[in-house]
Amino acid sequence: DQQVKQNSPSLSVQEGRISILNCDYTNSMFDYFLWYKKYPAEGPTFLISISSIKDKNEDGRFTVFLNKSAKHLSLHIVPSQPGDSAVYFCAASASETSYDKVIFGPGTSLSVIP
Amino acid sequence: NAGVMQNPRHLVRRRGQEARLRCSPMKGHSHVYWYRQLPEEGLKFMVYLQKENIIDESGMPKERFSAEFPKEGPSILRIQQVVRGDSAAYFCASSPPSVEQGSSGWIKNIQYFGAGTRLSVL
Numbered sequence: 018d019q020q021v022k023q024n025s026p027s028l029s030v031q032e033g034r035i036s037i038l039n040c041d042y043t044n045s046m047f048d049y050f051l052w053y054k055k056y057p058a059e060g061p062t063f064l065i066s067i068s069s070i071k072d073k074n075e076d077g078r079f080t081v082f083l084n085k086s087a088k089h090l091s092l093h094i095v096p097s098q099p100g101d102s103a104v105y106f107c108a109a110s111a112s113e114t115s116y117d118k119v120i121f122g123p124g125t126s127l128s129v130i131p
Numbered sequence: 132n133a134g135v136m137q138n139p140r141h142l143v144r145r146r147g148q149e150a151r152l153r154c155s156p157m158k159g160h161s162h163v164y165w166y167r168q169l170p171e172e173g174l175k176f177m178v179y180l181q182k183e184n185i186i187d188e189s190g191m192p193k194e195r196f197s198a199e200f201p202k203e204g205p206s207i208l209r210i211q212q213v214v215r216g217d218s219a220a221y222f223c224a225s226s227p228p229s230v231e232q233g234s235s236g237w238i239k240n241i242q243y244f245g246a247g248t249r250l251s252v253l
Contacts (some may be wrong), residue, residue, distance in 0.1 A: 123172060
């Protein structure tokens with residue numbers, strides 16, 4: 018039972034254009050969401066997060082949008098750069114737990130074409 | 132401040148041998164998580180530990196797998212009698228202690244990941 022879904026295994030975008038990575042979740046108790054980025058042969062690194070009390074969080078070229086009613090979030094990267102080519106993992110957790118267990122989606126591999 | 136350190140980076144074992152994966156969390160972090168990434172798949176939660184305690188091992192296979200985080204030293208993920216299906220990348224992450232935010236729940240912490248150990252079982 019996959020609680021966090023990323024239905025696009027891969028995405029190709031031209032440099033300078035917008036990249037939109039999507040994520041859906043099924044557990045209504047999730048109220049904190051994160052995006053991690055992973056390069057080959059490295060561990061995931063934290064990118065951006067959003068709490069359910071917000072519907073948008075922005076950090077430079079990265080913006081995450083949250084639609085609680087649809088149980089959907091998306092990561093926008095604009096403008097996309099070749100260095101953004103990586104696997105992006107969506108993750109979710111619930112504040113009812115005192116520890117930081119997160120559930121990861123399967124990831125979307127982004128390729129930014131120069 | 133050194134990041135999360137995992138060693139070895141690569142580990143080759145023959146079927147039936149034991150694999151020991153080590154993880155030293157970031158300084159000041161008392162929470163350790165282990166994840167497994169099978170080829171072409173995402174990160175699967177295995178176990179969450181605090182110093183000397185296993186808090187959640189719901190993602191750990193019932194047999195052959197064990198984890199510990201002693202008072203002194205790194206966290207160890209041990210796989211006994213390895214089989215080919217154990218071949219994967221194993222990632223460790225750490226985070227600082229959680230902070231309760233009154234009736235609003237717990238302030239969530241970011242997990243910082245190590246570079247992983249790639250286990251190959253021949």
